[in-house]
Amino acid sequence: MATIDCFDKTVRDVNTKLRDFVSGGKNDIHIINPESLHNLAVAITKAANITIDGSVGYYCAGMIDGPTIRINGSAGWGLAESMLSGTVRVNGSAGNGAAAAIRDGTVIIEADAAARLGVSMKGGLVLVGGNCGYMAGFMGQKGTLIVCGDVGAGFADSMYETVCFVGGEIAELGTDAIIEKPTEDEYSYLSRTLTLHLPTKMEAPGFAIDRFKKVISGRKLWNFDNQDWETWREAM
């Protein structure tokens, strides 16, 4: 395993070394003492297993395509933003805009996510073990967003085709968001996904897969309708 010690290094130093390792074919890379540096491991475009021991700042794993990145700590804003593929797992919590605008890949936040989780997501899977803040899923275009706990106000506002599942309470639905009961296939998908990525959730006392609600777009904001004043007065 290759190791990079961030102590006393700039993010430039760390990212340069990381890219050297990845392009040199090293598959297992361990980053220690990240000290909440911003912009760690951005734009990594090859497969590699990268473990970061400690909390990270803004935009960690932003714009990646392919690597598997595990953060043993918490993450600042914009975790994995705009990723194309790969997996990012945080065993703590994540700040605002986690998984913003991702096009594919998987983002797993074991604890809580702050506001605007998965905003403008265009594909992929976002999975939160705990709760999330307001405006999660805002303008979500495609992909799947799963929150095992409670979600804040304005949930799933103005979405296109993102499909959301919530295991806890929804403080308030966003404009044009509607609740549906998941199908049996969707319950099976949720069980498989949680078993794969967050198995301890499935084993937790009182956990029940049938508590999950499905939230999707009501599609009333897709095209303007001057007869639908109730919906559009919130959106125009």
Add this chain to the structure above:
Amino acid sequence: MSNEQDINQRLLQQSSTFNSQVIDDIQSKAELGRYRMRGYGTLRQRTWATFDDLTFIPSTLTRIPLEGYRERCKTKTILGSRYAKKPIELEIPIMITGMSWGALSFNAKVALAKGAAKVGSSNTTGDGGMLPAERENSKVLIYEVLPSRYGINVHDLLSADGIELTIGQGAKPGTGGLLLGSKVRESIAGQRDLPIGVDQRSPARHPDFLGPDDMRIKIEELREATDWKVPIFVKMGASRVFDDVRLAAKAGADVIVVDGMEGGTAASPEIMQEHTGTPTLAAVCEARAALEDIGLYGDVQLIIAGGIRNGVDAAKAIALGADAIYIGTTALIGLNCNKPIYTEDYHKLGTEPYHCHHCHTGGCPVGITTQDPELMKRLDIAEGAERISNLLLAMTYEIQMLARACGKANIHNLDPDDMRALSLEASMICGVPLVGTNKVFSDGPGWKSKIGK
């Protein structure tokens, strides 16, 4: 009584408050049940100070002109020298601004790329990501990172010669893009990860940062992603220009793009185009003053956009402090926008050549702002590219002509003292003397180097 002869001409007086345009606006909204949308930018009578309120004062006895057709007048333009390892080098200072594939047709995007490349200039992607054909046909391509992040792709970003972090645009600062359902066809919907036929409303804010402190980190992310090789631009609609430019410069931008109120768009609420923003003339003055205020004028390059029509407007903007100029609507007009051809199709849209601002409909009669394959065929890529390269060169020659007449061997040596104001307002805004007075009225935009004092 409907007989024309029975109309009393003396009583035919239109209200200046409720004139025909206002009546049409009210009745349209009563029909639509929403605000009006259209393309093109402001249609208002320009009662504010513009570049037309300035005149060059070429060399006579106090200065020596250069020979107009003999002596060299350099036009090379360098952008991004502050931090980028590879600043952008352009042969000319006129660049093509960001316009999306979606708003524009494939043929228009490729023609712009080819035309700009031919004369050593650049073009910019737009809200919808990068077209492979755009990269293949560009010499210098700037990749826009917009609030919507439609089509965001790290590989495209890494292939770009510059990155433009777009905060807003001059035609509609403070709002996101619009692409009405008629233009969201299969290919555009696929590129943007949207359902076919939706009225696409882009976000007004970036999904992962809010203010300038966060933006500083975002800019660093883009630099880290690109190994600090390419310049990072920050583009904004002209609003509180003095403060916004200082914030963008302090956040680490290499290049700041200020897009004035006269800037164009393919679709926007009409009121945003008509009643928001700072005019381009005032914007360039405030932007320069801002960079001077923080000691970064010259270190951070300034690109001015918004209704620049010709080399004269461009030369005046450069004299006031711009390093380069973006054109959008002017480039589209160069591609035949509003040309009196296919007149019957203008009529289908309810308009006429020279009056068309129906980019939002997708029915562009000349194949520019459309996704209709039949209409698109009307814009031949090779011919379009030739027109763009001709236009860019012609504008550059105009700038050179004015610079030589003012005794400048480099267009970037044009300065405010090469001009005089034709109106009191222009003198106050630009800080250049009013003709016939040799006085600057007010302190201008607050430049450190006062002109005429």
